[in-house]
Amino acid sequence: MWYEGRTLDHIVISHRIRLARNLVDYKFPVKMNQQEAYEVIRHLKVELAQLIGYDFDFIELEAISDIEKQKLVETHLISPLLSQIHLPTMVICNKERDISIMINEEDHIRVQCMQGGQSIQKTWETASKLDDDIGKVLEYAFHKEYGHMTSCITNVGTGLRASFMVHLPMLSKTGHISKIFESLQKLGIQIRGMYGEGTKVLGNIYQISNQLTLGRSETDLIAIVKNVTQNLVEKEEYIRTHLSETTKRGLINKLYRSYGILRYARELSVEEAMELLSDVKLGFEMGIYDFKKPSHNLYEMMLMCQEGVVLSGSQSIKENIPLNILRAEHIRKHLEI
Amino acid sequence: MWYEGRTLDHIVISHRIRLARNLVDYKFPVKMNQQEAYEVIRHLKVELAQLIGYDFDFIELEAISDIEKQKLVETHLISPLLSQIHLPTMVICNKERDISIMINEEDHIRVQCMQGGQSIQKTWETASKLDDDIGKVLEYAFHKEYGHMTSCITNVGTGLRASFMVHLPMLSKTGHISKIFESLQKLGIQIRGMYGEGTKVLGNIYQISNQLTLGRSETDLIAIVKNVTQNLVEKEEYIRTHLSETTKRGLINKLYRSYGILRYARELSVEEAMELLSDVKLGFEMGIYDFKKPSHNLYEMMLMCQEGVVLSGSQSIKENIPLNILRAEHIRKHLEI
Numbered sequence: 045m046w047y048e049g050r051t052l053d054h055i056v057i058s059h060r061i062r063l064a065r066n067l068v069d070y071k072f073p074v075k076m077n078q079q080e081a082y083e084v085i086r087h088l089k090v091e092l093a094q095l096i097g098y099d100f101d102f103i104e105l106e107a108i109s110d111i112e113k114q115k116l117v118e119t120h121l122i123s124p125l126l127s128q129i130h131l132p133t134m135v136i137c138n139k140e141r142d143i144s145i146m147i148n149e150e151d152h153i154r155v156q157c158m159q160g161g162q163s164i165q166k167t168w169e170t171a172s173k174l175d176d177d178i179g180k181v182l183e184y185a186f187h188k189e190y191g192h193m194t195s196c197i198t199n200v201g202t203g204l205r206a207s208f209m210v211h212l213p214m215l216s217k218t219g220h221i222s223k224i225f226e227s228l229q230k231l232g233i234q235i236r237g238m239y240g241e242g243t244k245v246l247g248n249i250y251q252i253s254n255q256l257t258l259g260r261s262e263t264d265l266i267a268i269v270k271n272v273t274q275n276l277v278e279k280e281e282y283i284r285t286h287l288s289e290t291t292k293r294g295l296i297n298k299l300y301r302s303y304g305i306l307r308y309a310r311e312l313s314v315e316e317a318m319e320l321l322s323d324v325k326l327g328f329e330m331g332i333y334d335f336k337k338p339s340h341n342l343y344e345m346m347l348m349c350q351e352g353v354v355l356s357g358s359q360s361i362k363e364n365i366p367l368n369i370l371r372a373e374h375i376r377k378h379l380e381i
Numbered sequence: 382m383w384y385e386g387r388t389l390d391h392i393v394i395s396h397r398i399r400l401a402r403n404l405v406d407y408k409f410p411v412k413m414n415q416q417e418a419y420e421v422i423r424h425l426k427v428e429l430a431q432l433i434g435y436d437f438d439f440i441e442l443e444a445i446s447d448i449e450k451q452k453l454v455e456t457h458l459i460s461p462l463l464s465q466i467h468l469p470t471m472v473i474c475n476k477e478r479d480i481s482i483m484i485n486e487e488d489h490i491r492v493q494c495m496q497g498g499q500s501i502q503k504t505w506e507t508a509s510k511l512d513d514d515i516g517k518v519l520e521y522a523f524h525k526e527y528g529h530m531t532s533c534i535t536n537v538g539t540g541l542r543a544s545f546m547v548h549l550p551m552l553s554k555t556g557h558i559s560k561i562f563e564s565l566q567k568l569g570i571q572i573r574g575m576y577g578e579g580t581k582v583l584g585n586i587y588q589i590s591n592q593l594t595l596g597r598s599e600t601d602l603i604a605i606v607k608n609v610t611q612n613l614v615e616k617e618e619y620i621r622t623h624l625s626e627t628t629k630r631g632l633i634n635k636l637y638r639s640y641g642i643l644r645y646a647r648e649l650s651v652e653e654a655m656e657l658l659s660d661v662k663l664g665f666e667m668g669i670y671d672f673k674k675p676s677h678n679l680y681e682m683m684l685m686c687q688e689g690v691v692l693s694g695s696q697s698i699k700e701n702i703p704l705n706i707l708r709a710e711h712i713r714k715h716l717e718i
Contacts, residue, residue: 293647293648293703293706294648296647297646297647297648297709300645300646300647301641301642301645301646301647303645304638304641304642304643304644304645304646305638305641305642306641307641307644307645308637308638308640308641308644309634309637309638309641310630310633310634310637310638311630311631311634366630369630372634
């Protein structure tokens with residue numbers, strides 16, 4: 045996985061480029077029946093397996109368990125929607141799992157490229173090249189005037205969504221965030237939870253992305269989202285470095301306690317675990333603790349406490365151990381240095 | 382101190398015998414003026430210094446700081462009342478600090494003998510012998526029919542209060558305690574906080590003692606309090622060993638978290654610290670933790686988090702560090718194995 049064993053402990057955890065594409069010879073997924081959906085999958089399997097320079101795994105979602113599906117959602121390889129669709133669907137991933145192509149989600153093809161940190165330019169180049177390469181072997185539904193045709197009107201045009209996943213604990217704790225987000229929404233910037241559309245905000249992690257994709261070039265869209273994110277980072281940093289003596293003292297106490305609870309709790313819900321890990325991430329970034337970071341990065345640990353990831357450990361279901369106990373165990377083990 | 386470096390981690394933390402005595406040649410303390418109070422102190426200093434077989438320290442309360450007084454209260458060598466009286470007062474202690482004699486509290490003389498654990502018989506013998514020894518050199522105010530004369534009517538007779546300090550976390554957590562205490566009060570048993578009359582219950586520690594001292598022999602009074610205490614111990618133990626699976630799971634989680642907070646918190650109020658230490662004491666006694674006990678016993682640590690004890694450390698006041706920060710530091714240091 046792209047996030048494993050890496051230093052990701054910054055405000056910008058990761059970023060992602062997503063391109064929505066459809067094939068000209070098939071109905072949009074919302075209008076397809078079983079048979080037609082199968083045909084799309086078969087067709088894409090054959091064509092994309094031949095792309096030179098890629099080494100893809102083809103995972104048909106019918107063939108895997110619900111827990112495995114959930115794990116794919118939690119590690120951002122597929123959207124929650126893809127895991128729920130009743131038609132045949134597929135995800136195509138490279139070995140590093142920083143490229144994933146969802147088949148038969150809202151659109152026939154959704155190319156996703158993701159990376160840790162802030163440098164989105166290289167990721168955009170990867171996505172763009174992959175898009176070109178696919179475009180050479182398949183014919184996209186493309187309108188001269190409007191651009192790429194998509195199921196949902198908001199994706200028509202470039203079909204691009206650029207997003208940054210940011211950790212904003214101080215903006216959240218101080219309550220500044222709601223006002224900021226209100227004004228960003230007016231500017232066409234979408235703020236969502238860690239797992240996109242309609243998902244809860246967990247651990248003060250937000251996805252910042254463009255709302256519309258039409259009427260602007262890809263590089264413009266990316267630049268807008270990047271600037272907004274950079275601005276949020278500066279605001280978050282400003283608060284962190286301008287705390288009053290009293291607030292800082294309270295924060296230190298709070299962040300140490302959060303670490304203590306994570307280190308010793310025997311049961312943790314996902315909400316609490318995410319909140320505590322958010323505190324611990326903040327504590328390390330602010331240099332508050334007098335002990336060393338764990339070898340796993342904190343974002344990795346946040347993913348580790350998601351239900352599917354926790355349950356996909358082999359013994360868990362057989363032994364009928366409650367999820368909250370398993371999660372706490374998981375975290376304790378990985379918090380060690 | 383009697384409680385230092387000893388294994389006291391049981392439900393009955395300690396017990397105490399207290400004898401109220403007055404001198405026949407002086408007015409009761411409530412009626413004394415400064416001069417008369419001084420005379421009592423001078424007189425007792427001379428007489429008790431000559432008692433053979435005792436090695437006493439004589440501490441006049443006027444001569445020590447408020448923090449030192451508070452520390453004497455917190456370590457149970459004097460009552461909160463003695464630290465507040467405006468007349469000259471004194472406490473006489475042996476080196477082990479398991480004998481303390483308060484002078485000019487409610488009565489001229491209050492002999493106190495205390496020990497860890499449950500075996501009150503030996504402590505009673507010590508107190509009784511000391512009482513006899515004092516009675517040989519001083520004349521007590523004694524009435525043939527009523528017995529020892531005291532300021533407060535409840536102490537007339539034997540002047541004896543036998544008390545046990547018990548830690549009843551499960552009876553408290555389950556709420557059983559209020560009903561039990563109600564019925565005990567009807568039987569003439571008094572239940573009070575850790576520092577006696579009018580003090581708050583901290584850390585689920587209660588003082589169980591006889592209300593009246595008249596009309597019964599000393600051994601009868603002691604036997605009654607002892608039986609009541611034994612009964613409470615059995616009730617507490619019953620709950621600890623008859624928890625449902627679910628309750629036990631929740632308890633384990635709670636007790637581990639309490640340990641984690643104590644181990645990492647940077648600020649702790651006395652109430653919270655006592656509550657957490659109570660949890661940790663329970664956790665060790667129930668064999669819940671997968672790590673070793675700290676070398677200090679938990680009761681010792683409870684005393685360590687009291688204000689006077691915390692502040693009597695030298696650097697604390699000079700450096701103007703908030704009490705809650707000092708307390709947390711104190712506890713962290715002593716929680717280490």
